[in-house]
Amino acid sequence: MTLTATHLLALAPPILVCITAIVVMLAIAWRRHHTSIAIVTVVGLNLALLSLIGVWRMAPLAAPMLAIDGLAIFAAVLILVAALACATLTHAYLAQYSGPREEFYLLLLCATAGGLVLSASTHLATLFFGLELLSIPLYGMLAYVYGERRSLEAGVKYLVLSATATTFLLFGMAVLYAETGHLDVAGLAARLGDELGAWGLAGAALMMMGLAFKLSVVPFHMWTPDVYQGGPGPAATFLATASKVAVFVVLLRLVITAPAFQDGWLHNVLAVLAILTMLVGNLLALTQSNLKRLLGYSSIAHFGYLLTALVIGDGLSVEASAVYLVTYLLATLGAFGVVTLLSSPYVSGTQGGEDTAALHHYRGLFWRRPYLTAVLTITLLSLAGIPFTAGFIGKFYIIALGVESQRWGLVGAVIVGSAIGLFYYLRVMVTLFLAEAGMQRRDAPENWAIQAGGVVVLGAAVLVVVLGIYPAPMIDWMHHIEVLVGG
């Protein structure tokens, strides 16, 4: 199947993002100007977001190697929103950085295009290229302030481990290709049938392993806290939001379209991984004294909850995981956004050094930065799944799904995990409201509220509350996705 004009129109979002990346590159070559590059980036991402309205009318449509369906559009919205937030946060974070600042936007745009392609891929070739296009710019983003040892360490660590995971993924693809002679997911599913042979099982398991690494599912989670702590704030935000959403959506798509990925043995392994991920992620988060590390472990645990929906893999699971992804994305954007705004080492007065993300830096934050603290509190409450925040709706869906399919082990793990989670989220909140104890070394710029970054985190917090109280529009949207996917 060759590309036609209709396909090109339907592929407008990734194409627009790529064009923006090239415009940004040429603009950098012509003249370096931080703010205008940021504006070009944001305009490009917004155009891509707007083009989704037109694409929505065309869906579902099968372009060569890509599917333009409800799931892809849903993922595209989440990824573009996350990328927009990251671009705005970057502008605040790098404002005083003395090295070249503009390349970050170029890398961000490339990674966004990769995420868009990955989440729409129905072919192993687009899956691989999307994943690499998502990962390779991330190495650069994580190591962006390479003068800092931590940042460089984060970049190199992610590079080496991610390359290892990619070899597993590629080997799995090669085994599946040798077994079936197909690279498109539909063909693979047809040839593999419902029962996997030894080779099919090996291939599927290897591919799962590669994707599980990117989602930092528990046996493959070692890199997460170090990378989140060391990388610059916006890069860690992108890694925790857009990157994980894209990889999860492609995993969801694989499970829906190829029942082979739900084969009995693999199914049990996934269930065990989900339980392990929830428990280990939450338990390890308990002892953390660094907010970025803590959020890293919390994101591990959240993907354990999401895997539950994947394991059950029937009926409501697309809707449940979509709702959960929205709530997770908003809360994580808000929490990481606040940390990024507060922790930038490149505000006036100081140059370089680590991000200030240690918990004691946040003691008594409420008495100095009431609004930012309110945002952080709301997003942490949402991550913990307290009612009247969006996180509660997501957790509710997951637990309802588990109860309906009578997977009591999984439901139990979700509940235990949430209980442990509540403890460390509350611990952070208590710290925020403790009375002042000495001077703060670094702080958010005074005018944070009029800066775009402040608007982003406020918007995320408002959405968390609104969707927590009135989730009907979100749920309606998820119904449409399910209709379009036909799963």
Place this chain on the structure above:
Amino acid sequence: MNIAFYLSGLVAVLATLGVVTNTNPVHALLYLIVSLISVALVFFALGAPFAGALEVIVYAGAIMVLFVFVVMMLNLGHEGAAQERLWLRPRVWLGPAVLSAVLLVTLIATLWSGDDGRMIAGQTLTAKAVGSLLFGPWLLIVELAAMLLLAALVTASHVGRVPGPTPLESGDTQPRQHTQPRKEGA
């Protein structure tokens, strides 16, 4: 042709084992080149001469050139020469040489028996077929690969910048030592 395929496959596996187990990077590279050439022969046997030629030109060729560049830039001098002589013991070069000899014998035998137009299965994939496939249905992948290379290039050029981000403008910390590449020899 079958024998050629399996022999070069075996050589590829053995040479790659040599890459993995060797502790000296230069010796590992030697094995790597043999491995790449044998993979090229596998491609020829499979009826994909274009891929085979690319393998030889891009991988084996480019890596050879890089290898030579590294040796030239290190420019070790007399001590280096002595070290080289010490390294050039038979057990270092014997392995790659034997593997390459196997490849050469396979190649000559294949040519001798007039097998050169055939392959073990399927049709010959010519450069034209590969090109029309790449810029037809796989156009999207080509464009994605282009973006991927752009991202990798930007990452490499940013992280590889010398000197690092020096806090020159604020001036409240010690300026970093610039690490200029030293000029050695003539």
